[in-house]
Amino acid sequence: MNTNPLAASLAATVALGLVAAATPANAAGPAMEKCYGIAKAGKNDCKAGEGTSCAGTAHKDYQGNAWKLVKAGTCTAIKTPKGMGSLTPKP
Numbered sequence: 001m002n003t004n005p006l007a008a009s010l011a012a013t014v015a016l017g018l019v020a021a022a023t024p025a026n027a028a029g030p031a032m033e034k035c036y037g038i039a040k041a042g043k044n045d046c047k048a049g050e051g052t053s054c055a056g057t058a059h060k061d062y063q064g065n066a067w068k069l070v071k072a073g074t075c076t077a078i079k080t081p082k083g084m085g086s087l088t089p090k091p
Contacts, residue, residue: 035075064090
């Protein structure tokens with residue numbers, strides 16, 4: 001059987017596109033929100049304010065300007081040794 005690699009690649013791309021288009025919108029998971037002040041050092045999800053660039057750059061536990069994504073509606077119920085989680089950066 002003589003198979004054209006370009007045709008096979010194109011067919012695979014089209015098939016993946018059709019599968020993605022058929023996936024329900026809610027399959028992405030629950031709504032999420034940024035929760036500040038709950039991340040352990042080096043465990044934040046992304047930019048943690050001045051002096052940091054992205055994930056894993058928080059310098060200390062429960063840093064007020066470092067955030068993690070949590071299920072929407074749960075942030076302010078998360079308790080840490082430095083207080084509760086916050087929807088806005090903490091000083």
